[in-house]
Amino acid sequence: MTILVTGSAGFIGANFVLDWLSEHDEPVVSLDKLTYAGNRQNLGSLVNDQRHLFVQGDIGDSDLVTELLSTHKPRAVLNFAAESHVDRSIHGPEDFIQTNIVGTFRLLEAVRTHWSQLGETEKAQFRFLHVSTDEVYGSLGPTDPAFSEQNKYEPNSPYSASKAASDHLVRAYHHTYGLPVLTTNCSNNYGPYHFPEKLIPLIIHNALVGKPLPIYGDGQQIRDWLYVKDHCCAIRRVLEAGELGETYNVGGWNEKANIDVVHTLCDILDEEQPRTDGRTYRDQIAFVKDRPGHDRRYAIDATRLERELGWKPAETFETGIRKTVRWYLSNQDWVTNVTSGAYREWVGKQYA
Ligand code: NAD
Ligand code: DAU
Numbered sequence: 001m002t003i004l005v006t007g008s009a010g011f012i013g014a015n016f017v018l019d020w021l022s023e024h025d026e027p028v029v030s031l032d033k034l035t036y037a038g039n040r041q042n043l044g045s046l047v048n049d050q051r052h053l054f055v056q057g058d059i060g061d062s063d064l065v066t067e068l069l070s071t072h073k074p075r076a077v078l079n080f081a082a083e084s085h086v087d088r089s090i091h092g093p094e095d096f097i098q099t100n101i102v103g104t105f106r107l108l109e110a111v112r113t114h115w116s117q118l119g120e121t122e123k124a125q126f127r128f129l130h131v132s133t134d135e136v137y138g139s140l141g142p143t144d145p146a147f148s149e150q151n152k153y154e155p156n157s158p159y160s161a162s163k164a165a166s167d168h169l170v171r172a173y174h175h176t177y178g179l180p181v182l183t184t185n186c187s188n189n190y191g192p193y194h195f196p197e198k199l200i201p202l203i204i205h206n207a208l209v210g211k212p213l214p215i216y217g218d219g220q221q222i223r224d225w226l227y228v229k230d231h232c233c234a235i236r237r238v239l240e241a242g243e244l245g246e247t248y249n250v251g252g253w254n255e256k257a258n259i260d261v262v263h264t265l266c267d268i269l270d271e272e273q274p275r276t277d278g279r280t281y282r283d284q285i286a287f288v289k290d291r292p293g294h295d296r297r298y299a300i301d302a303t304r305l306e307r308e309l310g311w312k313p314a315e316t317f318e319t320g321i322r323k324t325v326r327w328y329l330s331n332q333d334w335v336t337n338v339t340s341g342a343y344r345e346w347v348g349k350q351y352a
Contacts, residue, residue: 002027004074006059006107007081009034011194012131014042016080016232017052023236027051029072031065033058033099037084039343041334042193060103065110076127076239077111079104082163085197086135089159090292100162101169104130108173115179129182129239130170134224134251135160136185139295146224146299147185149247156293167247174245182242184235186250187300191228191320192327196338199223199258200321203265204328205335207281208273213266217290219259222297226252227320230313237311248309251300254317261321268325 003020007013008030017028027050032038034056046052053072057064059081069077081103083089083096108128115126137147138154153168155161173179194201203213234250242248256264266281275281305311315323328335337343 002029002072002074004029004031004068004072004077006031006077006079007038007131008032008054009038009040009042010080010084011037011042011191012189012228012231013080014039014193015191015228016078016235017043018045019229019232020236021046021049021051025051027053029068029074030054031057031059031068032081035083035095037195039193039195039338041337041343058099058103059107060098062106062110065107066114069110069114073122075122075125076129077107078129078131078235078239079107080131081107082131082166083159085195086157086159087197087291089157089162093158093162096158096162100159101165104166105169108169108179112173112177112179116177124180127180127182127239128170128173129184129235129242130167131235132167132183132185132247133160133163134185134187134249134298134300135295136164136167137298140297140299142297144297146251146301147249148301149185149249149304156295171245180244182238182244183247184238184250185247185300186231186234187224187226187252187298189226189228189231191324192331193334194228194324196335200261200265200324201328201335203262204269204325205339207266207269207284208332211284212286213262213281213284214286214288215259215262216288217294219262219287220257220296221294222255222257222299223261224251224299225254225256225261225317225320226250226313227315227323230315230320233314234305234311237309238305241309243308248305249300249302250305250311251302252313252315252317253302255297255299256317264321265325268322272325273329
């Protein structure tokens, strides 16, 4: 038995593969295009691991995906591959349309063709799990209930619109062709290997190098934070026991305003690695121009996943965020490689 994981060199995909192989011996075939967000070094500990095969390629490359499916005959395909940064989608939506919509469509087509040729038992056991986001539901008012699986889709950014389109395609492939799909819609993740363009790793990095800590607008936007390993655990559980064609919201019950997240990070850094001038990292906070169309509040109601599949997050925000800060402090080489661009040469050096 084997699984095929796309987007495996990115933040969540890499955490998923590392956790999977620390808990199972079931092999993983990794497919990743290695865009700017894909970092082969994230899977560096698996270089000599016979259970893992890394393939550089695009989910939209139908020939490559078809070949991988027929050669490795995975029992499941887990699709993490995406363009994932909202700000980039505002500056240049094209890549988001290509990967998140066209790429997912081509991946679905290749998987459908492969699946339709399987024997009855393998066909029944096969799964396509699509990893999606809470952003497809739009933005909540201050007193609105958290997003449940019944909320309608109201995406507001090119990123969330492209993810919404991919979710709809996945749904349609189940409804029309009977493809055995599962979809997860998760809130904001944080933890190891998070690319330092996203709020939490950016703030940690900027704090340590003495740069301003940029807060968009008034900093009162709310996100619902989940430690990445809890997300990975939820995905494993949905893959194992999720009802076909269904969607599962995944979240940590950790709603926080951005400014509070940044204050927490500054306070932990003040304890763990104080500034040499004795001042607090909070002094580096700078309010900057807001993100266009900035969603005000996200919150996930993960009751279904808890009730039906027995999943619960293991980390609170307080435990997870301290682990995360400590990971970045102990992995400054990783951060330097990413911020300098050296991570792009890692493969050449590693295999020289
Ligand atoms: P990421 O940007 O860190 O990683 C994405 C990975 O996909 C990269 O390794 C990149 O090289 C790869 N990729 C991009 N285009 C590709 C293509 N055409 N073919 C193959 N590989 C390609 O993203 P992430 O934060 O790890 O997110 C993973 C998934 O989880 C995404 O689908 C995202 O929408 C979803 N998600 C993310 C969060 C979050 O907080 N980060 C929350 C909920 C859902
Ligand atoms: O909700 C899930 C989504 O979370 C995922 O689908 C996306 O892939 C992921 O990138 C994330 O999107 P956000 O836009 O919420 O994450 P980001 O880290 O970019 O921003 C978090 C909040 O912090 C958001 O309100 C914008 C704000 N922000 C962000 C940056 C980078 C700042 O105030 N300053 C910053 O410099």
